[in-house]
Amino acid sequence: MPFDGVDFYESDSLLSEEERAVRDTVRRFVDDEVLPVIGEHYIAGTFPVELIPKMGELGLYGANLPEEYGCAGLNNVAYGLIMQELERGDSGIRSFASVQGSLVMYPIFAFGTEEQRKRWLPGLASGELIGCFGLTEPDFGSNPGGMITTARETPDGWVLNGAKMWITSGSMADVAIVWAKTGPLADADSIRGFIVPTDTKGFTAKDQKGKLSLRASDTSELVLEDVRVPKDALLPKSDGLKSPLMCLTQARYGIAWGGVGAAMACYVEAVSYAKNRVMFDRPIGAFQLQQARLADMLTEITKAQLLVLQLGRLKDRGTMTPQQVSLAKRNNVNIAAECAREARRLLGANGILVEYQSMRHMANIESVYTYEGTHDIHTLILGQAVTGINAFGG
Ligand code: TGC
Numbered sequence: 192m193p194f195d196g197v198d199f200y201e202s203d204s205l206l207s208e209e210e211r212a213v214r215d216t217v218r219r220f221v222d223d224e225v226l227p228v229i230g231e232h233y234i235a236g237t238f239p240v241e242l243i244p245k246m247g248e249l250g251l252y253g254a255n256l257p258e259e260y261g262c263a264g265l266n267n268v269a270y271g272l273i274m275q276e277l278e279r280g281d282s283g284i285r286s287f288a289s290v291q292g293s294l295v296m297y298p299i300f301a302f303g304t305e306e307q308r309k310r311w312l313p314g315l316a317s318g319e320l321i322g323c324f325g326l327t328e329p330d331f332g333s334n335p336g337g338m339i340t341t342a343r344e345t346p347d348g349w350v351l352n353g354a355k356m357w358i359t360s361g362s363m364a365d366v367a368i369v370w371a372k373t374g375p376l377a378d379a380d381s382i383r384g385f386i387v388p389t390d391t392k393g394f395t396a397k398d399q400k401g402k403l404s405l406r407a408s409d410t411s412e413l414v415l416e417d418v419r420v421p422k423d424a425l426l427p428k429s430d431g432l433k434s435p436l437m438c439l440t441q442a443r444y445g446i447a448w449g450g451v452g453a454a455m456a457c458y459v460e461a462v463s464y465a466k467n468r469v470m471f472d473r474p475i476g477a478f479q480l481q482q483a484r485l486a487d488m489l490t491e492i493t494k495a496q497l498l499v500l501q502l503g504r505l506k507d508r509g510t511m512t513p514q515q516v517s518l519a520k521r522n523n524v525n526i527a528a529e530c531a532r533e534a535r536r537l538l539g540a541n542g543i544l545v546e547y548q549s550m551r552h553m554a555n556i557e558s559v560y561t562y563e564g565t566h567d568i569h570t571l572i573l574g575q576a577v578t579g580i581n582a583f584g585g
Pocket residue numbers: 285286287289290324326327332333334335336359431432433434436437438439440442513562563564565568572583
């Protein structure tokens with residue numbers, strides 16, 4: 192049955208016609224192309240690569256970047272709705288699009304030259320090229336400022352050395368945005384971004400095996416051994432740790448919308464099951480305990496929807512702050528985790544089957560809870576915003 196949304200507070204009426212049309216297009220795409228195949232891919236631990244050009248045709252990569260670079264030029268609310276619908280399908284699908292748009296195309300757009308934008312953005316927008324974003328290292332996750340990957344300048348370019356860990360789309364990528372220190376290791380201000388074609392000598396990517404979460408997603412370790420790139424591989428306007436953190440703000444914004452999508456998928460599945468599953472001669476939806484579960488889910492989804500919609504309007508107005516994004520990422524991913532777990536429980540034994548969606552979302556959301564700043568890190572970002580005191584340590 193086609194997905195009909197969850198809209199208890201008529202938040203649809205707060206969307207423009209164009210925003211609704213974008214949302215409905217992606218909604219249909221997810222119903223027709225993602226949901227029929229995602230379970231198999233999840234079990235197999237593979238990414239549905241056949242969807243990559245289709246998402247490109249629909250303009251889903253970097254959809255809030257300008258049309259002159261082959262992008263859709265949509266506003267940020269429409270961009271958020273795209274992420275919401277993709278994550279309703281699977282967090283791995285949304286991750287692919289988030290990384291491509293917010294973590295690869297955005298830094299090229301924001302920190303690159305006009306030549307770099309023209310060279311890379313149209314291919315990434317169409318999905319002909321796949322990108323990945325290398326910030327996290329084996330020993331530097333929540334504190335990327337400590338990274339030990341280096342870029343040394345030579346007369347004809349740069350030489351990169353180091354390793355990046357947990358990199359989404361790493362093994363499929365044609366191009367990697369690699370963050371490295373160009374000065375002393377103690378100096379996070381010397382971090383700069385580099386556009387590294389993955390066929391460059393010395394660059395290798397290895398699949399991360401054994402994942403029990405985000406299985407329909409390519410996650411890899413990148414190793415850079417004397418990787419030589421020309422001068423124009425540097426993103427010239429990247430300048431210190433702030434630059435990759437600016438990219439994270441873009442991606443976290445999309446994830447906050449994505450959390451709503453995953454939560455809605457689980458809620459709708461739970462409502463339908465509650466109405467149809469009969470136990471003790473009554474549908475289980477007739478029992479107060481199950482109604483309480485559904486009421487809690489609906490309440491949290493409704494609050495989360497209003498949160499991201501206002502966040503999107505602030506982003507479109509140009510006043511959104513990273514701390515506001517932290518609040519939304521932290522809240523919406525957390526409520527998605529709660530909804531997925533409660534839906535799975537409501538489904539009883541069927542809830543552990545791949546034919547249903549809730550347990551897949553429940554497992555996926557554990558990755559989403561951890562990446563792009565763990566829930567704890569966003570707590571500390573908010574704590575700092577409130578008190579002015581940095582509690583990160585170090
Ligand atoms: P700190 O001194 O706080 O900040 C350095 C400079 O950056 C500014 N800044 C930001 N700017 C824009 N957006 C943000 N979110 C920003 N956060 C900080 C800050 O104002 C400062 O500017 P300036 O002008 O004073 O130099 O840096 P810190 O070293 O104390 O770190 C702070 C902390 C812990 C919050 C930060 O490192 C952090 O966010 N850690 C979490 C790491 C993380 O999220 N990694 C994600 C890797 S990518 C990923 O997971 C992709 S998943 C795939 C998918 O998206 O689907």
